[in-house]
Amino acid sequence: MLFIRKTLAVSLILAVLIVLGVLGALLLGRLMPETRLQQLIMSVSAVVFSLALILAVFSFYVNHGFGYQGDIVRRVKTDEKLVAITFDDGPTQEYTPKILDVLKAYDVQASFFLVGSHVKKYPEIAKRVHSEGHDIGNHTYTHINVPTSPAAAMSSQLLTTNIEIMKITGESPIYARPPRGMYDARFRRLAELMGMQVVLWSLSSQDWRESVTPARMHSQILKRVQPGDIILLHDGGNLLKAEGASRQRTVDVLPGLIEGLREKGYRIAPLSRLLRYPHVDHIDDLEEQKPY
Numbered sequence: 001m002l003f004i005r006k007t008l009a010v011s012l013i014l015a016v017l018i019v020l021g022v023l024g025a026l027l028l029g030r031l032m033p034e035t036r037l038q039q040l041i042m043s044v045s046a047v048v049f050s051l052a053l054i055l056a057v058f059s060f061y062v063n064h065g066f067g068y069q070g071d072i073v074r075r076v077k078t079d080e081k082l083v084a085i086t087f088d089d090g091p092t093q094e095y096t097p098k099i100l101d102v103l104k105a106y107d108v109q110a111s112f113f114l115v116g117s118h119v120k121k122y123p124e125i126a127k128r129v130h131s132e133g134h135d136i137g138n139h140t141y142t143h144i145n146v147p148t149s150p151a152a153a154m155s156s157q158l159l160t161t162n163i164e165i166m167k168i169t170g171e172s173p174i175y176a177r178p179p180r181g182m183y184d185a186r187f188r189r190l191a192e193l194m195g196m197q198v199v200l201w202s203l204s205s206q207d208w209r210e211s212v213t214p215a216r217m218h219s220q221i222l223k224r225v226q227p228g229d230i231i232l233l234h235d236g237g238n239l240l241k242a243e244g245a246s247r248q249r250t251v252d253v254l255p256g257l258i259e260g261l262r263e264k265g266y267r268i269a270p271l272s273r274l275l276r277y278p279h280v281d282h283i284d285d286l287e288e289q290k291p292y
């Protein structure tokens with residue numbers, strides 16, 4: 001009940017803010033400007049302001065949600081210095097093998113949210129991800145935009161991806177991550193129906209931004225990292241398309257990032273281990289397993 005009331009209250013306040021913003025800007029547009037050009041500028045500003053506000057609200061929902069969303073994992077609550085590294089949008093022919101090489105060299109198990117059509121295209125690379133002990137999750141078949149997809153398309157995207165992943169691993173994945181982190185109630189229900197937990201992230205490397213250098217990614221992640229964080233990186237993808245961007249910066253940052261995390265006392269675990277953590281009574285149970 002508290003969640004519903006909180007969600008309603010936040011939505012209501014934001015709706016009032018948007019209406020006030022638009023009305024205020026329109027009123028100013030009527031009263032103050034003397035020329036048609038000034039009126040036009042005011043009206044355009046009002047529209048831009050409203051759009052910005054709507055985007056801000058949407059972005060807040062995507063990144064934080066309104067209130068408690070128990071079915072969505074962004075990070076794990078723990079005092080132990082344990083984090084997960086996740087890679088989205090692969091597999092790709094060029095970058096996934098390079099990333100796997102680095103992970104192997106450091107004996108790190110990570111988690112990969114694979115795009116179904118890429119699994120079909122590069123089954124050998126997907127097989128390598130699985131055989132080297134990394135977790136595999138569902139990132140839709142063609143990297144769709146979830147909120148604008150019809151329900152039937154969304155469910156077939158998730159199902160066909162699960163089928164491609166099952167051909168590789170023999171198991172249906174238990175994690176799903178919506179492209180760009182944009183989910184809605186339908187996605188959450190479908191994921192649950194298919195036995196998948198929705199896993200987002202708590203710490204983005206920002207590696208999809210062309211302007212962010214490996215050095216900056218490294219310093220930002222190490223400055224912000226907290227126990228239980230789920231770190232987001234990419235081994236494929238593109239800003240607007242499903243693939244094609246260079247992920248060399250991600251490959252470049254990875255060794256130093258692993259070293260830096262370990263220097264700060266962090267261990268790196270795949271999601272299957274990090275998410276199990278809250279249910280483990282003694283950390284010693286984890287210590288006995290393979291080093292992270």
Ligand SMILES: [Zn+2]
Pocket residue numbers: 088089139143178179180237
């Ligand atoms: Zn993605």
